Amino acid sequence: MNEFVERQMKLTWRPPKKSYDVVIVGAGGHGLATAYYLATRHRITNVAVFERGYIGGGNSGRNTTIIRANYGIPAAVRFYQRSVDLYRGLEQETDRWLMHQQKGILWMAHSEAAVRTERMRAKLNTEFGAQTQFIGPRQVQELCPQLDMSGGGRWPVLGASYHPQGATARHDRVVWALAEGAMERGAHVHQNTPVEGLILDGERVAGVRTAAGDVAAGAVVSAVGGHVSRIAAMAGLRLPIRTHRLQAFVTNHYRQQFGPIVASSELFFYASQTARGEMLLGAEIDPQPSFSYRSSHDFVQDVCRRALCLLPFMGNLRVLRQWTGVCDMSPDYSPIMGRTGVDGFYLTTGWGTWGFKAIPAGGEQMAELIATGEVPELIAPFGLDRFARDRTMADRGSAGTH
Amino acid sequence: MSLRIPCPICGDRSVHEFVHGEIRRVPDHVTDPDERDLDFAFHHDNEEGVVTERWFHAQGCRRWFEIRRDTTTDRIVEPSES
Numbered sequence: 001m002n003e004f005v006e007r008q009m010k011l012t013w014r015p016p017k018k019s020y021d022v023v024i025v026g027a028g029g030h031g032l033a034t035a036y037y038l039a040t041r042h043r044i045t046n047v048a049v050f051e052r053g054y055i056g057g058g059n060s061g062r063n064t065t066i067i068r069a070n071y072g073i074p075a076a077v078r079f080y081q082r083s084v085d086l087y088r089g090l091e092q093e094t095d096r097w098l099m100h101q102q103k104g105i106l107w108m109a110h111s112e113a114a115v116r117t118e119r120m121r122a123k124l125n126t127e128f129g130a131q132t133q134f135i136g137p138r139q140v141q142e143l144c145p146q147l148d149m150s151g152g153g154r155w156p157v158l159g160a161s162y163h164p165q166g167a168t169a170r171h172d173r174v175v176w177a178l179a180e181g182a183m184e185r186g187a188h189v190h191q192n193t194p195v196e197g198l199i200l201d202g203e204r205v206a207g208v209r210t211a212a213g214d215v216a217a218g219a220v221v222s223a224v225g226g227h228v229s230r231i232a233a234m235a236g237l238r239l240p241i242r243t244h245r246l247q248a249f250v251t252n253h254y255r256q257q258f259g260p261i262v263a264s265s266e267l268f269f270y271a272s273q274t275a276r277g278e279m280l281l282g283a284e285i286d287p288q289p290s291f292s293y294r295s296s297h298d299f300v301q302d303v304c305r306r307a308l309c310l311l312p313f314m315g316n317l318r319v320l321r322q323w324t325g326v327c328d329m330s331p332d333y334s335p336i337m338g339r340t341g342v343d344g345f346y347l348t349t350g351w352g353t354w355g356f357k358a359i360p361a362g363g364e365q366m367a368e369l370i371a372t373g374e375v376p377e378l379i380a381p382f383g384l385d386r387f388a389r390d391r392t393m394a395d396r397g398s399a400g401t402h
Numbered sequence: 403m404s405l406r407i408p409c410p411i412c413g414d415r416s417v418h419e420f421v422h423g424e425i426r427r428v429p430d431h432v433t434d435p436d437e438r439d440l441d442f443a444f445h446h447d448n449e450e451g452v453v454t455e456r457w458f459h460a461q462g463c464r465r466w467f468e469i470r471r472d473t474t475t476d477r478i479v480e481p482s483e484s
Contacts, residue, residue, distance in 0.1 A: 230450065
């Protein structure tokens with residue numbers, strides 16, 4: 001976090017104590033949300049969040065900040081809708097401006113098969129609590145006049161599923177608000193303090209070894225993004241996780257207003273306009289497993305080629321910035337939350353390319369699990385044991401980023 | 403520059419022409435047969451550092467080959483044919 005921001009915020013830094021009730025590894029969105037909800041919902045404030053870098057400096061600062069609940073399986077629709085609802089109230093709850101803006105998402109269909117898929121998505125979403133409806137080309141054009149409805153002649157827009165609650169928020173403000181909320185209630189956040197190992201007491205995880213010394217803990221939660229396999233290995237666990245890069249970029253300022261978030265799973269890209277007026281584009285993960293933060297030119301080239309089919313006006317814009325996050329991908333494209341089989345060790349991972357939208361609900365549910373000792377119904381299907389039980393939560397089609 | 407994969411037949415080509423193939427190794431300390439099946443089906447080493455992996459040149463010569471790559475930098479370490 002930079003000095004300017006620190007001056008604006010009421011954060012009290014304290015040295016690490018010898019012991020905490022709960023230690024959270026990773027001060028990104030999910031780690032801080034867990035600390036925040038432990039403090040606000042369960043009055044558990046003897047909590048420390050250890051961060052190897054700075055608050056929100058990992059994937060929380062490297063995503064495309066899209067918030068939506070139009071997923072493809074019932075459990076996921078319910079979970080992400082909870083998150084959409086929490087996000088809508090988060091500004092008021094934290095008394096911070098998060099630049100949360102409801103824009104609506106248009107998910108384009110360019111073929112009969114895709115029309116069928118989007119119609120099904122709308123039905124399933126409505127059934128399980130998320131507002132999504134299928135709309136025809138005329139309504140699509142009204143919502144987004146910039147679209148070339150012929151899709152460059154090759155990808156005609158035959159309709160779209162419209163999810164009006166789709167939104168974006170400012171990633172930094174979200175993590176800072178959660179950090180402030182947790183810290184002013186007594187939780188500690190320790191930046192620049194990597195966790196180097198776990199303290200094992202027999203079969204149980206009893207604390208963490210950090211760069212600032214050993215810290216005992218009643219419960220340890222890994223909310224790490226990008227390096228979770230390494231943390232899990234410290235507890236003797238092997239995970240169904242492979243880490244891939246995900247790139248995104250923004251263009252220079254587009255003078256007109258671009259209302260909704262536009263996505264197409266046939267063209268594999270999505271676009272939205274940032275608060276600064278830049279057009280933000282994202283697409284699929286890189287094919288090779290990698291922990292490198294390097295971004296590549298061919299990604300920009302590929303995505304531009306596809307995006308210009310639908311949004312030809314972007315041909316006059318220039319690419320301004322490009323960045324990369326490293327995503328922990330689960331095999332079924334659903335998150336992994338809950339107990340691990342190792343006592344005292346909890347995981348919230350597998351956030352792949354869909355972590356930002358789940359920050360409040362993920363934190364709330366993990367906090368409830370830790371505070372009550374019971375797995376909340378909302379995240380019960382997303383346990384790590386689902387792979388051994390042959391109950392995977394396959395939802396690749398909803399990720400929108402593969 | 404995107405990742406270029408050194409195909410032993412076709413030379414350096416863009417990663418998008420290839421299919422990644424992981425070499426699955428269930429660690430010896432996993433002994434229970436069900437655990438071994440689970441590990442083989444789902445778990446990954448997901449190592450940070452130099453890994454040996456297989457690639458299939460799907461849009462080229464359609465051969466499988468092995469390379470060593472540093473996953474923290476995406477640098478190809480030493481190409482060798484399997």
